[in-house]
Amino acid sequence: MDGVPRVPEQWRPEESAALRFGVLGPVRAWHGEKALSTGSPQQRALLAALLLREGRTATAGELIDALWGDEPPSQALAAVRTYASRLRKVLPAGVMVSESGGYAIRGLPEEALDVSLAQALAADAEKAKAAGDLCRARALLNEALALWDGEPLASLPGPYAETQRARLDEWRLQLLESRLDMDLEQGCHAEAVSELTALTAAHPLRERLRELLMLALYRSGRQAEALAVYADTRHLLAEELGVDPRSGLKELQQRILQADPGLAEPSGPAAEPPPAPVRPAQLPATVPDFTGRDAFVAELSDVLASAEGRVMAVSALAGIGGVGKTTLAVHVAHQARAAFPDGQLYVDLQGAGQRAAEPETVLGAFLRALGTADSAIPDSLEERSALYRSVLDGRRVLVLLDNARDAAQVRPLLPGMEGCAALVTSRVRMVGLAGAHLVDLDVMSPEEALQLFTKIVGEERVASEREAALDVVAACGFLPLAIRIAASRLAARRTWTVSVLAAKLADERRRLDELQAGDLAVKATFELGYGQLDPPQARAFRLLGLADGPDMSLAAAAAVLDLPAEETEDLLESLVDTSLLESAAPGRYRYHDLVRLYARACAERDEHPPSERDAAMARLLDFYLATAAEVFAIERPGDRLVDHLEQTRTPGLVFPDRRAAQDWLYSEAVPLLACVRQSSGGATLRRAVDLLWAAVDLAESGANAKEYEAAATALRDAARVASDRRAEGRAILVLANARHWSGLFDQADQEARQALALSEAAADPLPCCWAANILGAFAFYQSRYAEAEEYLERAIREFRACGDRSGAAAALCNLSRLHLETDRAHSAVDLAQQGTEMYEELGHSLKVANGRYALGMALSKSGRPADATHRLREALQVFRASRQRLWEGMTLFRLAEVDLLAQRPAQAAANSEMALALLRGIGGEWRRGNVLTVLGKSLNGIGQPGRAQVCWREALEIYVKLNSPEAAEVQALLAPAAAA
Secondary structure, eight states: OTTOOOOOOOOOOGGGTTEEEEOSSSOEEEETTEEEOOOSHHHHHHHHHHHTTTTOOEEHHHHHHHHHTTOOOTTHHHHHHHHHHHHHHHSOTTSEEEETTEEEEOOOOGGGBHHHHHHHHHHHHHHHHHTTOHHHHHHHHHHHHTTOOSSTTTTOOSHHHHHHHHHHHHHHHHHHHHHHHHHHHTTOHHHHHHHHHHHHHHSTTOHHHHHHHHHHHHHTTOHHHHHHHHHHHHHHHHHHTSOOOOHHHHHHHHHHHTTOGGGTSOOOOOOOOOOOOOOOSSSOOOOTTOOOOHHHHHHHHHHHHTTTTSSEEEEEEEOOTTSSHHHHHHHHHHHTGGGOTTOEEEEEOOTTSSSOOOHHHHHHHHHHHTTOOGGGOOSSHHHHHHHHHHHHTTOOOEEEEEEEOOHHHHGGGOOOSTTEEEEEEESSOOTTSTTOEEEEOOOOOHHHHHHHHHHHHOHHHHHTTHHHHHHHHHHTTTOHHHHHHHHHHHHTOTTOOHHHHHHHHHOHHHHHHHSEETTEEHHHHHHHHHTTOOHHHHHHHHHHTTOOSSOEEHHHHHHHHTOOHHHHHHHHHHHHHTTSSEEEETTEEEOOHHHHHHHHHHHHHHOSSTHHHHHHHHHHHHHHHHHHHHHHHHHSTTOGGGGGSOOOSSOOOOOSSHHHHHHHHHHTHHHHHHHHHHTOSGGGHHHHHHHHHHTTHHHHTSTTHHHHHHHHHHHHHHHHHHTOHHHHHHHHHHHHHHHHHHTOHHHHHHHHHHHHHHHHHTTOHHHHHHHHHHHHHHHHHTTOHHHHHHHHHHHHHHHHHTTOHHHHHHHHHHHHHHHHHTTOHHHHHHHHHHHHHHHHHHTOHHHHHHHHHHHHHHHHHTTOHHHHHHHHHHHHHHHHHTTOHHHHHHHHHHHHHHHHHTTOHHHHHHHHHHHHHHTTTSSHHHHHHHHHHHHHHHHHHTTOHHHHHHHHHHHHHHHHHHTOTTHHHHHHHHHHHHHO
């Protein structure tokens, strides 16, 4: 890499192994954990010159030139000797040597000097990139860049240090550009915009950074800003250097103007074509429309190819019925025929049925196929197995054992000889086959599924109804058998359209009945597996299928089954072994969509008494509510909500710390919200509403805001149908809160009023407090300040009356913001301080961050930017640790406002861009408009007026659409440009 200091292989004496040097920042040295004194600036400059000479000797004259250039002092040589003598005393013996009238540093391992380590990491990154491993390449470059600790060779005098400083700075920019280029290749364009904005501000004439910024903006859907970057660059280059942008920048502008599809997504390497199929003589015919499975075909082919020179190669494929195990195995066996010239044997072991094939019977058939006379075939299993191995000795034979019951059935049938191989398919994982290569076969990818469907139905019919075809294969759960049945039905009915078939499969209750054609039926395939379960397994299979979530944790499954965790795990793992259940991750389990439908059908048919189905789902709801309440109590100590929730009969989890509680909530978000929606009727309605309230972080963080809002809407509607005012009031309050975080203030305001009225009528005190607090916030947003103050003061009184100090602190912080807007900055600081101190007394770290956020705003508008920045950064740290993406984005936005006040536009632009990326899809358009306004001001301050205008125009569109008063400020910002 040009301009990079090269460090050759050097001596590595043991005594210097713990010695480390840093030049990518202040020049420093350490021996173990002890920092060494490197002396005066000139002495450090001499040390740096020696370190960067890569172990070569520097003469005294060269060192004098390095330290003083053309005007050395009269005693320069004596000074060099003095510096060298002092360094020799500080460093371990033998590291600094004198020779030929000069000096050198020798014997350092590569990792001892940060420049050497950075170069090694950069070289490894290049290799990883060349190999196509961009993730590793990016990680290595980030590791290299992290070695910089400020300005290289900081504060060192002399021309050599100045030259090296410039070179190391340039190298760092090259590494940054390489890493940013990889960011864009991997689709991280939105995240890259912030960093590129700051870099272009710091290096305005560096066109490669501008080019990357244009591409990142374009891929983030910000085409106008991308073009504005080009216009700003052209203007700057003409003004500063009198030149036009280079050809690459011009070409990119034209491609953006033309919306070149090649810019939309990074280009990836072309997929290798699948190997050409071959036709064996003694195997079942391969299906003519075999589709996809390229990775599995390659993996299994590699195992079979390794049979030569080995005792035996065995691959065992496991998977759910209908997933295509036999089809894949037959296809691979056909391809491997040339490698097994002595024959390929096949048997269906009927392991999924009630009468599995006996191994001795199979061996008799195999021996006959291998030319053994009937009279020579012994009677016992052991003798037949021994003769089978003897007959195979010296031969190269492939054995396909299809549909095996278990490992015991398979073992006597394995060839066991060098050069032979076996392929085994089963619904059970063959963990008992020593040395077997185990493969878990999953459903097809959507692309593969559509290809299979198209091959059977015909390109013409599918091309005109591609979306409907995607709906069909999705309804089939991407299960090959189901796709083949659906496609065959359609192919046999020329009057049907693809949309007709999709509509028939849309009804989940009839879907399994629709998926049958001739002697093929998905339900019959599943029935074979279900029929082999013992009663506890069958009960677990039925009841766990009732839950709607995409997967389920072991703890949740234990609640559903009302069993200890250890017994539950044994049951679930046994179901995984039968392939009726999948292990999504350690401790998490899931059904294939069609298997879930079958499990529910079994529950309706076989579960007695039927009330056990409702009881199982009630236990799941109780488990989630009890655990979510525990998380809420840990996150919000002193908050009285947990005292006002419905009682549960099933216990929840207990967490050792706040991090574990957060991990549970976010990992369980989707199944938890699915349980809420499933529990919106009858006796479980109130508990479902309270579960949603206790899980409020899922909305407030922005992590699952849309799903949370949809669940709240469903609960509100269910409560209205049930005429349950208490449940309806709480559900609407939860919904109003969700709308608040989505920026839908008008809807949220109306709903909060409804929630307050319903909660008052139901004598439900805590929702009344929160409704008043929320109404105060909405009135403030809409500039109804007198009404806002009335609601917030009411909220403070009622929270205190309920003994809810946490709620009172929240209302105080909201009141602080109101005082700011009504020119009462001093009291605003006091109110925010009160709220923050109350949170601190409660030990409420997340809400302390909310308090510091409010305090930071108050301090900023009180003319104390340094204090404001400090408080906001404290809040930012907590929000990041708590995964509160919405609040993290809003805090970055507030920091950008403070940066502007402190005349730090480049930092303001970087913080605004990070805020914009974090608030993508959450927080609502009004908040996005606020960030765009500040971003425009920041960009204008760093000399990018074109981008600033684009941001302001977008903000103005948002404000006009929302009828927000902020539109006037943005119009004023745009006015000078319009006049020009």
